[in-house]
Amino acid sequence: MAGADSPGRGIVVVGSPRSGTTLLRRILDAHSQIACPPETYLLSAAARFLHEETFAQGLRIGVTFGLGFAGFEEDEVLSRLREFAFAFLDEHAQKQGKPRWAEKTAFDAFHLDAIRRVCEGHVHFVCIQRHGLDVAVSLADLVDKTGGYVEELHDYVARYPEPLEAFARAWIDTSTKVADLAASGGRVTDLRYEDLVRKPEQTVRSLLEFVGEQWEDGLLERAVETTGQVGFGDWKTYAKSAIDDSSVDRWKRLPSPVIARLAALCNPTLERLGYEKVAADAESDEDARRRYELGLMLNRMKGKK
């Protein structure tokens, strides 16, 4: 196993929730040298440990400042926190008989600044991005299935009464943080969900090369054949027995006015991430009214079926 402070020790997957992080987790965990448990929430918990606030007069409060008054340097605090979190992952990997670990928890992207403070320079970061409108649609599915919003989404839902707009804005914030990390020039690689499902072998080969591991024949088949360990994570990926692109471009089935509104929000970020801008013209009031009328007529037709 790599030394305690070696960047080879761990792999941290980050991406906006619903960006394929669980699929990536299953692929990494299927590798003979990497153990990637279901979502542990270790790193977001570490991020919360580091929570700090700045008072109006400039005084900053939080654990690193508090311990600073007690004589502990920030680096020391971060090192101890890192060792605490990584020890669980080391032990898990040992139990699996594997020399390395990977960690992914979907909502880590909301805590990325603090996670970078803990992990940067000590892990390989793998960033995964997905088209923002597909992320918004998939988050809506998640909320529908679970019947509630995780804490990280509360502010968005409170500020924006239309859920898809709230989810799109959450994607903009998280994918921007992830893109900033990918552009940081550190030990980071990035990939797209769309490439992972359309060209899985090519994409995973490149990823493994980045983390210094060999491609293994049958890796992708093993990843989806078994459910692996039961735990938190995307339920949908467990329903699939093969990697496919059926979840790409689901946003195109949204009503045109919704696409137009989301496009106006998401296009700058989509462009930054290398996606095509979504072409959509805002609907006039007259068209919106007519759409509503036609929807009512269609409902009447459905009632007569």
Add this chain to the structure above:
Amino acid sequence: MALTREMLLEYFADKARGDLSEVQDSTELFSSGLIDSFAMVDLLMFLEKYTGSKLGPEDINLENLDTIERILNFVSARGGG
């Protein structure tokens, strides 16, 4: 320009839930679930703009709109095909 099967399929390509590559002229689109309500309303908007005339409740039924063949016939009868 007359509305053609190819134009309709191209229109549906981005809107349909399922794969329409195997759709025949007589394949049921809406009642089979291949086309959902959102896509159907988009289609109605498209047809109104294409034909330049408003649809009424009497026009919106499966007899007129559930297959490629029926849509083409319906549009043709309204002078748009």
